[in-house]
Amino acid sequence: MANELEYQAAVLKVLGDKTRLAIMALLKEREYCACDLLDFFDMSQPAISQHLKKLKALGLITETRRAQWAYYQINEASEHYPLVKAVLGFVAYVCDLPGSTCD
Amino acid sequence: MANELEYQAAVLKVLGDKTRLAIMALLKEREYCACDLLDFFDMSQPAISQHLKKLKALGLITETRRAQWAYYQINEASEHYPLVKAVLGFVAYVCDLPGSTCD
DNA sequence: GTATAATATAATTATACGCTTATATAAGTG
DNA sequence: CACTTATATAAGCGTATAATTATATTATAC
Numbered sequence: 001m002a003n004e005l006e007y008q009a010a011v012l013k014v015l016g017d018k019t020r021l022a023i024m025a026l027l028k029e030r031e032y033c034a035c036d037l038l039d040f041f042d043m044s045q046p047a048i049s050q051h052l053k054k055l056k057a058l059g060l061i062t063e064t065r066r067a068q069w070a071y072y073q074i075n076e077a078s079e080h081y082p083l084v085k086a087v088l089g090f091v092a093y094v095c096d097l098p099g100s101t102c103d
Numbered sequence: 104m105a106n107e108l109e110y111q112a113a114v115l116k117v118l119g120d121k122t123r124l125a126i127m128a129l130l131k132e133r134e135y136c137a138c139d140l141l142d143f144f145d146m147s148q149p150a151i152s153q154h155l156k157k158l159k160a161l162g163l164i165t166e167t168r169r170a171q172w173a174y175y176q177i178n179e180a181s182e183h184y185p186l187v188k189a190v191l192g193f194v195a196y197v198c199d200l201p202g203s204t205c206d
Numbered sequence: 207g208t209a210t211a212a213t214a215t216a217a218t219t220a221t222a223c224g225c226t227t228a229t230a231t232a233a234g235t236g
Numbered sequence: 237c238a239c240t241t242a243t244a245t246a247a248g249c250g251t252a253t254a255a256t257t258a259t260a261t262t263a264t265a266c
Contacts, residue, residue, distance in 0.1 A: 008194055021115065034214095067212095086192070090186045137244095147225075150225055
């Protein structure tokens, strides 16, 4: 495990985007399909799809396909889940999105 | 504090670089001057200076000038220090650098 | 089968990033 | 003062990033 730090930096980098961090904060509560996530953001469908792809590429989330829907969930089996969990512990809630109850 | 998440993403983004994360891991142990940090990395002096600038811009580190040296330290008074501390808790040690004792 | 809904991929574009070299600034030394 | 050391800033460059629009894929419904 020569360069753990490099992987950790990659994880932080992928979390270091407003949209992806918000997606992770949402998935922390429960799974969502891509279409549901789309509703939270003022952004095109491909944009969300590409963010999900990056999170999946690092193994931070998993995808479950049921019928025509792709459901995403936090990958608790990830090697980096402890770090992800710790980070998400600081992301109180998603306040700047339609579904939010904060303010 | 409408969009805490955006600031947190910015913090994670700045930590999401191998060099900056290593710098933070070093500063976790003790303060260093810029010249000492330079020795750890196979990189130009301006490159390190610019990384330090980014860390300082977000308030993650502080700078103390003594004589001709600029000493840097983790800013424990930062609003984001709890997040930073938690993240650095996962960065065991800096293994890919000259001064490292791991492997 | 066609039509529609959900999702992914491809191509493009503008901007941000991380590095370099060159130069500037500031402090200590003789 | 000139000279060196430590550090920062400026300019330039190649690459990465995050978005867009357009198109492809996949599954369900009729």
